[in-house]
Amino acid sequence: MPKETKSIAVIGAGSWGTALAMVLADNHHEVRLWGHKKNQINEINEQHTNRKYLPEIELPAGITGYSSLGQALEGITDIILAVPTKAIRGVLGQIRELAKKPLMVVHVSKGIEPDTLLRISEMIEEEMPAELLKDVVVLSGPSHAEEVSQRHPTTVAVSSKNMAAAERIQDLFINQNFRVYTNPDIVGVEIGGALKNIIALAAGITDGLGYGDNAKAALITRGLAEISRLGTAMGANPLTFSGLAGIGDLIVTCTSIHSRNWRAGNLLGKGQNLNEVLENMGMIVEGVRTTKAAFQLAEKYSVNMPITNALYNVLFNGRNVKESVDILMNRTKTAEMEDLFNVLDSRLK
Numbered sequence: 001m002p003k004e005t006k007s008i009a010v011i012g013a014g015s016w017g018t019a020l021a022m023v024l025a026d027n028h029h030e031v032r033l034w035g036h037k038k039n040q041i042n043e044i045n046e047q048h049t050n051r052k053y054l055p056e057i058e059l060p061a062g063i064t065g066y067s068s069l070g071q072a073l074e075g076i077t078d079i080i081l082a083v084p085t086k087a088i089r090g091v092l093g094q095i096r097e098l099a100k101k102p103l104m105v106v107h108v109s110k111g112i113e114p115d116t117l118l119r120i121s122e123m124i125e126e127e128m129p130a131e132l133l134k135d136v137v138v139l140s141g142p143s144h145a146e147e148v149s150q151r152h153p154t155t156v157a158v159s160s161k162n163m164a165a166a167e168r169i170q171d172l173f174i175n176q177n178f179r180v181y182t183n184p185d186i187v188g189v190e191i192g193g194a195l196k197n198i199i200a201l202a203a204g205i206t207d208g209l210g211y212g213d214n215a216k217a218a219l220i221t222r223g224l225a226e227i228s229r230l231g232t233a234m235g236a237n238p239l240t241f242s243g244l245a246g247i248g249d250l251i252v253t254c255t256s257i258h259s260r261n262w263r264a265g266n267l268l269g270k271g272q273n274l275n276e277v278l279e280n281m282g283m284i285v286e287g288v289r290t291t292k293a294a295f296q297l298a299e300k301y302s303v304n305m306p307i308t309n310a311l312y313n314v315l316f317n318g319r320n321v322k323e324s325v326d327i328l329m330n331r332t333k334t335a336e337m338e339d340l341f342n343v344l345d346s347r348l349k
Contacts, residue, residue: 005029006172009072010080011091013040013065014283015053015145016108017082022149023178024080025062033065034072041065057149070098077134078104078172081124084284085111088120092127102134106158106169110140110193111286112293117300119190135165138186139173140193141244142252144259148178155179157244159189181244188240191231195308196250197287198294199223200261201268202311203254205321208269215325219307220254226305230294233301261287274315291315 006029010021013035021031035041044050044065048058066072073079073095083091088109095103105128107120118126121136141156148154158173158180160166166182174180183189199220206215227250228241240246253259264285267277278285295312298305310328313319 006078007032007076008078008080008172009034009066009076010082011069011072011095012080012082013037013044013050013053014082015050015149017080018050018054018059018063019145019148020080020082020108020139020173021063022057022060023173023175025060026151026177027172027175029062029172031063032072032076033063034069035065035067038067041067054145054149069094073098073100076103077101079106080139081105081107081109083109085109085113085120085286085289086284088123089127092124096128096132099132102132103128104134104137104165104169106137106139108139109286110190110197111290112191112194112297114289114293114296117293117297119187119194121186121190135160135162137165137169138189138193139169139180140189140249142248144252144256146258151177153177153179155181155244155248157181157183157189159183159186159245161186183240183243183245185237185240187234188231188236188238189245191234191236192227192241192245193249194286194290195227195230195294196223196246196253197261197285198291198308198311199227199250200253200259201265201285201287201291202307204259204262204265204267205269205311205314206325207262208266208271209322209325211325216254220250223254223307224250226303226307230297230301230303230305233303234297260285264288268314269321288315 008024008029009032010017011034013033021033024031105124109120124136137158137160139156139158143154143156158166158169163184170180170182203216203219206219228238232238260283264277264281291311294308306328310324314321314324
């Protein structure tokens, strides 16, 4: 259990922000859950539910909804940033104007910004002046909001440039249902959490095409190789990708119906185009923007990422999904361990 009770603002009242607010409330913290839709906030306060995002879940009494960001931040030093990647800069701009003291920012989103190619922690550091930013911590791992809200056993990792800050956030969240490990590799934790969404989209496509378990197992395995290649080129520890923020998150996102990226890919595999898929989903599919960013990163670091390239062509160049799978299967032959040897060689140089 946490050593102290704190007031914490969770910025973003979607499924993940609400589920994490529940974890904090279970740990006896006073939680301020901010969202920009007044009717949703009224529902949270009056009915203790958030039915659009977490149907049939009753919220703990320790959660109070706020539609005013200024009121949610009043007297707060710790915020959980749980908004989609594309909304982060806008929300941080508001926080920057309203904050009156340095903030510990814990981001729980999983993405990379296209064009700038910044990780979320880098976006936060860019948007928040040093005098208002105490530390940045990332929380990531195999963790569907639907299961966390039902208090099913879940394990995640936290990371920061300042490991004392990561350990403090570990103490805030850890309980009998929600186990938290620390990891000093913030680059690897962020890259693993972001890029697994690309592979989940591709896994959904193979399922939508009806290709079965063999194809999906191969896709997950080779997808992990791509994530490791790019992550290592960006300075991550390759061992991170064998942990919770790597293979753990990859497995759960590629195999679960709770995964919006898998569901979006599944619809693509069944013949819908991208606009139809996004309209039918009704929620942000982070893997779409991340595919663009990863494609750009692969070019920047000269990293071979055939799955990412194939998905990029499906999403942004209109290539047929079955044709893209056929191209992947007919690539020039290579050795499976070549990737591992190249990674190890780059670390030894």
